[in-house]
Amino acid sequence: MTATPRTEDPPGILVTLVIAVFGYSLMQTVVVPALGLLTRELETTPTWSAWILSAFLLSSAVLTPLLGRLGDLYGKRRVMIGVLVAYAAGMAGAALAQDIGQLIAARVVQGSALAVIPLSMAILRETLPRERLPSAMGLVSGIVGAGAGTGLVVGGLLVDHLSWRYLFVLGALLAVVSLLMVWRWVPASRHTATGGLDLPGAGLLGLGLLAVLLALTQGPTWGWTSAGTLSLFALGVLLLAVLIVVERGRTDALIDVGELTDRPMLVTHAAALLFGAGSYFFYLAMPLFAQQSPVGFGASVTVAGLLMLPGMLAIIPAGMAVGRISTALGPRWPLAGGFVLFTVGAALLALGHSAPWQHLVFYGVVGAGSGLVMGALPKLIADIVPLTRTGTANGINNIIRTFGGVIGSQLAAAVIASSSSGRMTGVPDSAFTVLFWLGAAAAVLGAVLAPLAVRHTSRTETHA
Numbered sequence: 001m002t003a004t005p006r007t008e009d010p011p012g013i014l015v016t017l018v019i020a021v022f023g024y025s026l027m028q029t030v031v032v033p034a035l036g037l038l039t040r041e042l043e044t045t046p047t048w049s050a051w052i053l054s055a056f057l058l059s060s061a062v063l064t065p066l067l068g069r070l071g072d073l074y075g076k077r078r079v080m081i082g083v084l085v086a087y088a089a090g091m092a093g094a095a096l097a098q099d100i101g102q103l104i105a106a107r108v109v110q111g112s113a114l115a116v117i118p119l120s121m122a123i124l125r126e127t128l129p130r131e132r133l134p135s136a137m138g139l140v141s142g143i144v145g146a147g148a149g150t151g152l153v154v155g156g157l158l159v160d161h162l163s164w165r166y167l168f169v170l171g172a173l174l175a176v177v178s179l180l181m182v183w184r185w186v187p188a189s190r191h192t193a194t195g196g197l198d199l200p201g202a203g204l205l206g207l208g209l210l211a212v213l214l215a216l217t218q219g220p221t222w223g224w225t226s227a228g229t230l231s232l233f234a235l236g237v238l239l240l241a242v243l244i245v246v247e248r249g250r251t252d253a254l255i256d257v258g259e260l261t262d263r264p265m266l267v268t269h270a271a272a273l274l275f276g277a278g279s280y281f282f283y284l285a286m287p288l289f290a291q292q293s294p295v296g297f298g299a300s301v302t303v304a305g306l307l308m309l310p311g312m313l314a315i316i317p318a319g320m321a322v323g324r325i326s327t328a329l330g331p332r333w334p335l336a337g338g339f340v341l342f343t344v345g346a347a348l349l350a351l352g353h354s355a356p357w358q359h360l361v362f363y364g365v366v367g368a369g370s371g372l373v374m375g376a377l378p379k380l381i382a383d384i385v386p387l388t389r390t391g392t393a394n395g396i397n398n399i400i401r402t403f404g405g406v407i408g409s410q411l412a413a414a415v416i417a418s419s420s421s422g423r424m425t426g427v428p429d430s431a432f433t434v435l436f437w438l439g440a441a442a443a444v445l446g447a448v449l450a451p452l453a454v455r456h457t458s459r460t461e462t463h464a
Contacts, residue, residue, distance in 0.1 A: 012185035013127055014136055017120040018143050019181060020084070023174030024113045025147025027091075028056075029283075030155035030171070034164045041164065044100040054217045055104045057406065059111025061213055061399050062206040065255075067115035068122075068395025069202070075189040076123045077182065080116065084179040087113040091172035095165045110171075114402070116178075117144060118394030121378045123186060133382065134323025138375030142319030145370055149312020152287065152305030160302060201255060204243040209399065211236030216406045220413055255396070265393075267453040268380045269400045271335060271446050275373050276404025277411070278342065278442035282308075282349075282366060284412040285435040286359060292426040297356060307359045311345075311367030318371025322379055325372070335380065336450035338372025341365055342443035350436035354429075369443070377401075380453050411438065 031038075031052060039049040071079040090109030097103035117140075124136050158166045215232035222228050247255045289296045290304035299307070322334040345365030352358050378394055385393045412435055419431035 012181070013123065013187075014139070016178070016181040016185045017123060017140055019174075020080070020116050020178035021120055021140050021143045022147045023171065023178050024087070024116045025144045026151040026154065026174065027110070027113075027167075027171040029148045029151035030158075030167050032152060032155060032287075034155060034159045034167060037159055037164055038100075038103070042097075042100045042103065048100050048104075051100075051104050052107055056107045056111045057217070057402065058210060058213050059108045060114035061111075061209045061402055063112045064114045064118065064395045064399050065205055065392065066202045067112065068118040068392045071115070071119045071122060071189075072389060072392050076119045076126070077186045077188050080119045080123070080182050080186065081179060083112050083115050083119070084175050084182060087116075088172050088175035088179065091168045091175055095168035095172060106168075113175075114398060115395060117398055118392075121382075121394045123189075125382050126189060127187065131323075134326060134375070134379050135320045137378045137382070138319030138322040138371070139316065140319075141374035141378060142316035142371045145315035145367070145374060146312050148283075149305070149309050149315075153302060153309055156300065156302035156305050160300070201243060201247055204239050204246060205255065208236050208239035208243060211239060213403070213406060216410055220410060220417070262384070264380070264453050265384050267449050268377060268384070269397055270449055271339075271373070271453060272377055272397050272401040273404040273407075274442045274446040274449075275339075275342075275370070275377075276401035276406075277408035278346070278404075278439045278446070279370065280405045280408030281412050281435045281439040281442075282346075282363065284409060284416070285432050286363065288416070288427060289353065289432050290356075290359070295426055295429045295432075307356060308363060310360050311363035311365075311370075314364050314367035315371035315374060318368040319375030320371075322372060322375035326379070330454075331380070331383065332451045332454040334372045335376035335453055336447055338369045338374075338376060339443045339447035339450055341369030341372065343369075343440050343447060345369060346436050346440035346443060350433050350440060353432060353436065366439075373446070383454075408442075 038052060039045065042049075067079055067083060086109055090106045090112075093106035093109065094103055097106055120140050121137060124140065125133060128136055154170070155167060158164075158170070211232045215229050215236065218232075219229045243255065286308055287301075287304040290299045290307050291301065292298070297303075318338070325334045325337065342365075345362050345367075348362040348365065349358065353362070377397060381393050381397060415431055415434055415438075416427050419428055419434075
């Protein structure tokens with residue numbers, strides 16, 4: 001039996017978690033403006049420099065569900081501290097890296113920090129009063145998007161005026177500050193799950209995710225029908241199928257098969273996948289359009305990031321509004337309304353994106369929709385799973401959203417590559433129109449599915 005969250009708000013917890021999540025989300029994208037510079041300064045190839053992002057992504061996918069489960073078993077505060085120590089070490093290693101191999105290894109260590117998000121959601125659910133929980137979860141979710149947008153701007157400024165090493169110095173400082181604040185303000189967990197650590201399940205999940213993500217990231221290089229790509233896809237599917245069989249027979253399973261087959265949870269994960277894919281169409285298309293010419297604005301890296309910043313910042317107030325919207329209109333409306341706003345903004349950008357003000361205003365609409373979606377997902381999970389599985393369930397949801405991001409980024413790369421093949425003047429305008437419409441299509445599917453993510457009687461009410 002689980003208990004309801006405490007009725008008093010311990011001081012400093014929300015501020016601490018916001019800063020910890022902001023530090024992680026900022027470093028998700030802060031390296032993007034420096035990829036070209038890193039390729040030159042580390043005397044490597046674009047293929048290897050792409051692994052600066054891919055290694056971080058793969059490590060996050062493999063480690064996050066395991067770390068979320070460790071938090072549920074042994075205490076969220078304890079695991080959060082360990083994650084932040086590893087993250088700070090990874091940042092320091094990256095700042096001191098002398099070659100591409102050392103930098104990629106440091107990024108693998110940094111990937112553990114994605115677990116900060118599900119651990120934060122679990123801490124909020126355990127420590128905050130129920131009436132404050134939706135807005136707090138919405139704020140933390142909104143910080144994920146706002147930090148990613150800020151990272152594009154900060155990365156451009158640091159690369160333009162200092163050195164790429166300062167990207168990781170900044171990350172190390174943020175990690176240390178977050179570590180000290182978690183140590184001071186976050187209390188030890190009062191509710192932990194029973195059972196042990198499901199090492200067979202963790203191994204199968206990690207290897208299955210690794211195989212599928214490697215296939216997705218290497219598909220454009222190797223060819224989607226190549227033996228290597230198809231073999232990795234087949235291996236990943238096989239391992240994940242074996243995982244389902246193994247988990248059905250365990251009482252301490254990392255993956256609760258019943259949760260995955262439960263309609264509201266399945267739809268919540270599907271919504272995360274669609275949102276991740278739809279978001280990456282914009283992450284790749286908008287900076288590219290802003291920086292190229294004559295199709296585009298010929299802007300600097302910093303200006304390209306600034307054009308997206310209002311949309312990223314709109315995520316925060318929209319995420320915080322999830323609780324009020326749920327109370328006034330019902331729990332299905334934040335997710336559905338978020339996808340509708342996302343669709344409207346994406347369609348407007350598809351119809352008109354030739355002027356900077358269109359990027360600022362229309363992507364602002366996309367950002368508001370994103371905030372509602374990002375705030376609604378952890379709230380829906382909290383309404384479905386018992387308190388002692390909050391970290392694990394949110395970790396899986398974040399990984400599924402990451403999978404969506406990989407799918408979206410690879411689809412976007414394929415559209416860009418196919419449309420610009422043989423051209424000397426950059427990517428044509430038609431490719432950007434296609435990408436914005438793809439974002440709208442993903443959001444339409446999300447809006448259709450959203451009402452199915454809500455049950456009339458939540459499991460938390462049953463287990464509380």
